[in-house]
Amino acid sequence: MDERFSHLYAGRAREIKASIIRELLKMLLNPDIISFAGGWPDVETFPSDEMIEIATDVFRNKAGSAFQYGTSEGLAELREALAARAREREGIKGIDPDNILIASGSQQAMELAGRLLIDAGDVLLVGLPTYFGATGAFKIYRAHLDGVPVDGDGMQMDVLEEKVRHHQAAGRRVKMVYVQTNFHNPMGVTLTLERRKRLLELAETYDFIVMEDNPYGDLRYSGEPIPSLMALDSNDRVIYACSFSKILCPGIRLAWVAGESALIRKMVVTKQFVDLCTNTISQHLLSEFIHRGYLDKRIELNIRHYRAKRDLMLEMLDKYFPSELIWTRPQGGFFIFVTLPEHLDAGALLKEAIGKEVVFVAGQPFFLDGSGRNTMRLSFTGAPADRIEEGIRRLGELIKSKV
Amino acid sequence: MDERFSHLYAGRAREIKASIIRELLKMLLNPDIISFAGGWPDVETFPSDEMIEIATDVFRNKAGSAFQYGTSEGLAELREALAARAREREGIKGIDPDNILIASGSQQAMELAGRLLIDAGDVLLVGLPTYFGATGAFKIYRAHLDGVPVDGDGMQMDVLEEKVRHHQAAGRRVKMVYVQTNFHNPMGVTLTLERRKRLLELAETYDFIVMEDNPYGDLRYSGEPIPSLMALDSNDRVIYACSFSKILCPGIRLAWVAGESALIRKMVVTKQFVDLCTNTISQHLLSEFIHRGYLDKRIELNIRHYRAKRDLMLEMLDKYFPSELIWTRPQGGFFIFVTLPEHLDAGALLKEAIGKEVVFVAGQPFFLDGSGRNTMRLSFTGAPADRIEEGIRRLGELIKSKV
Secondary structure (H helix, E strand, O other): OOOHHHHHHHHHHHHHHHHHHHHHHHEEEEEEEEOOOOOOOOHOOOOOOHHHHHHHHHHHHHHHHOOOOOOOOOOOHHHHHHHHHHHEEEEOOOOOOEEEEEEEEEEHHHHHHHHHOOOOOOEEEEEEEEOOOHHHHOOOOOOOOEEEEEEEEEEEEHHHHHHHHHHOOOOEEEEEEEEEEOOOOOOOOOOHHHHHHHHHHHHHHOEEEEEOOOOOOEEEEEEEEOHHHHOOOOOOOOOOOOOOOOOHHHHOEEEEOOOHHHHHHOOOOHHHHHOOOHHHHHHHHHHHHHHOOHHHHHHHHHHHHHHHHHHHHHHHHHHOOOOOOOOOOOOOOOOOEOOOOEEEEEEEHHHHHHOHHHHHHHOHHHHHOOOOOEEEEOOOOOOOOOOHHHHHHHHHHHHHOOO | OOOOOOOHHHHHHHHHOOOOHHHHHHOOOOOOOOOOOOOOOOOOHHHHHHHHHHHHHHHHHHHHHHHHOOOOOOOOHHHHHHHHHHHHHOOOOOOOOEEEEEEOOOHHHHHHHHHHOOOOEEEEEEOOOOHHHHHHOOOOOOOOEEEEEOOOOOOOHHHHHHHHHHHHHHOOEEEEEEEOOOOOOOOOOOOHHHHHHHHHHHHHHHEEEEEEEOOOOOOOOOOOOOHHHHHHHHOOOOEEEEOOOOOOOHHHOOEEEEEEHHHHHHHHHHHHHHHOOOHHHHHHHHHHHHHHHHHHHHHHHHHHHHHHEEEEEHHHHHHHOOOOOOEEEOEOOOOOEEEOOOOOOOHHHHHHHHHOEEEOOOOHHHHHOOOOOOOOEOOOOOOHHHHHHHHHHHHHHHHHOOO
16 A cells, blocks of 8 residues: 555554454454454344334434534433432432543553553553554553453452552552453453452542443343442542444434542543544434333343344353364353463464354454463454354364364 | 642643633623634524435434444544545545544544654744634643734745744754644634645645644635645645535534545544544434535525525624724635724723623634734524624724724
C-alpha cells in the first residue's frame, strides 16, 4: 500500500495497528466459514419485530427529538431508565442520571476514559490476558501498560498490589486499573467477591481509578451473581461501562458509563469534541425497548439461548479435543479459553484452521507481554448451533494431528 | 461542582472546555425560547414516513446485518452509493469505496484527522473565524493553531501563504489547513473558485493536507455551485468531510470522509480503537434512503424550505435591524453573520436577549485570537418560520436601544 502521506502522520499513528479481530471480520462475510472468532452475538437473537414496532412509533411520535441533535450526556429518559435499573437490578445505591453518560459503544467509553485520565507515561494496569480493544484505546495516549496475571478467580490482587507499589516506588503515577469483572474476555473467568473488595481497598489506598468493563454481566448461565465493583464501591473509585452490544445488538452502538458525577460531567464535555452526541435514533429505540419491558425479556431469552450453546460447545470440546488440553468453563458471557500444549502455536494453527474453514482468535494478542502463544479463544455465541459440533470436530482433528 | 478526581485527569483535560453551543442546547429545550443559536435543521424537514417504511423493511429483511457489528470503514453498499454520487453529482473523478470512510458525524471526521495527523506543536491553520467544533477537536492534540482572516470570498490565500512561510521559517511543521468551502460557519460565505485553486497549489508547494469540511454544500439557495476542493484536487491533498446532519437529520449521526486511499485506510484503523464501527442501523437506513431516491428529493425540499427561511430572515433584518449594522447574505447553508458597531459586545447582548426569550450565538468563540466581540451568528433554519419575524424584531429593538 502506498503510504504517500506517512511523513505527515502523527507519532501516535505508529501505535495504531489494525485489530486482529476487526481484520478477521472481513473473512466472516464468507458464509462457508464456521466462526468461533468474533465476540458477535447470534443474529437469531436480534429483536426485529419489537424494533419495527418501536421505530414506527418513535419515528411517528418523537421525530422532532429522535432525528435531531441530542445532548452529549445522552437522552434524559434513557439515563433515567438506566439509573433506575442500576439501582433495582444491580443494587447500585444512589446512582442517578447525573452519574450516567450514554456512549457510542463501550469502546468509546474506554477511549473517553483514556482521553480524560491518561498522560504519557501514566501506569495503567490490565489483565494478563486482557481485551485488546481496551489496551488499543489506552496506547494512543502513551500509557505505560503493565499486565497482572489472571487466573480462574480473575485478576490476582496480590500481584496487582506488588505492581502498584513497584511503579509508585519508581516515581510513576498509577492512574487506572482496567478490569473485566464478569466472564472475562478472553478467559471467560469471573472476579471473585473477595478480590473485588480487595481491588476497591487498593484503589483507595493507592489513589487510582478502576475501570470496570462489564459487557457480559447480564448473561449469566450458571452460578450466583456477584455484585459489581460499582455496587460495592463506597468511594466513587469506579468508572463502570456496560454495553448493549451483547445483550441486545451491536448495530445499535450503545453503552452506558457510570461514575462519580463530576468525573462523568468532565467525560461528557470530553465527548463534545469527539462526536457531539450519541446517535439519537438508537437512544430512542433503546429507551422504548426498555420502557416496554422488552429488554428484560430479551435478556432472559438470550440467557437460555446462549446457555444451550455454551453447554453444546463444552460437550463438543470434551468429545473432540485431546484430553491433555485445558479450557475454562465460563458461567456466562461469550468465551471459552483453551490452553494448548506448550509447543503449539495457536497463530500457526489458525492459519491451518482457515484452510479448513473454521476460525478462532489466537490468544497471544491478549497478552501484553507476548506470552500466551499456545492459547486460543473460542466464542460459542456467533456460530449457528448446528455448526458448532462440526467446527469443534475440525479443530479437534487438527490439534490431534499436532499433539 | 466537586472535582474530586481532578488530580488524576490528564493534562489535555485542561483543553477540554464545554462548547458554548452545546451548553446553549439545554436552554433550547424550553419551547418558549426563539432560537437562532444552534446549527439545527428544522424538525419539519425530518422524513418520518420514509424512515418508517425503510426501518420496517431493513429490520425485517436485513436484521442480520443492520443489528450486527459492521466493518470500521462502513457499510460497503453505502460507500458504493456515496462514491457513485460523488462522481456523478460532484464530479469527483476516480473516487471509489476505498476512498471513503463512514464516520459518526463530521465531528468524528475532524477528531480522526487530528488523531492521525497532529503532533504537539504542529501548525494547523484555520479561518478567522472558524467553526469551533473543529478547533476543539484539534486542540486536544496540542496543535499550534493559527487563524487566517476570512472575508466575503472565504479564507484569504495571500495571508495563508504568508503564515505558512512564517511558520516554516520558524522551523514549525505546517500539517493541515482546515476550511469550510461552502456557506461557512459562522460567516455564511463561500470560498471562490480562484481561491480554491490557489489553496490546492499552496498545499502542493508547501506539503500540507487540506481538510475540506462541507456539511452545507448541498444546500445552495442561489448562485452557481463551485466544484469542491476534492473535485479540483489532482494531488490527493484533500480530506473531504460531508455530513448528513444538515441535509437529512443529525440524529442519524452519519458523515462520510473521503481522501487518498492509504490515508483513509489508516484512518479506518484509527477508528477501530475509537468506536469499532459506526452505527449499522443508521447506515442501513441511509443506504436505503439513497437507493430509493429519497435523498435527492429531500435535498430539493430542504432547499426550497430553507431558501424561504433565509429570505424571510434577511427581509426581517432589513426591517428591524439598525441600518448601521452589516450582515452577510449567504447563498446557502444555515447562517447569517452580523457585525455590530465596534462598541457593542455580542456576549453581553446575548444575556439580555435570553431575558427576552430569543437566543443566538455570540461570534467571539469562533475567533481564535479573541477578536469578534461585536459579531453574532444567526441561524435561520431551526426556528419555525412564524417565529423568525418576532425573534428578529425583539433582537432589533434590543440592539436599537444600544446604538
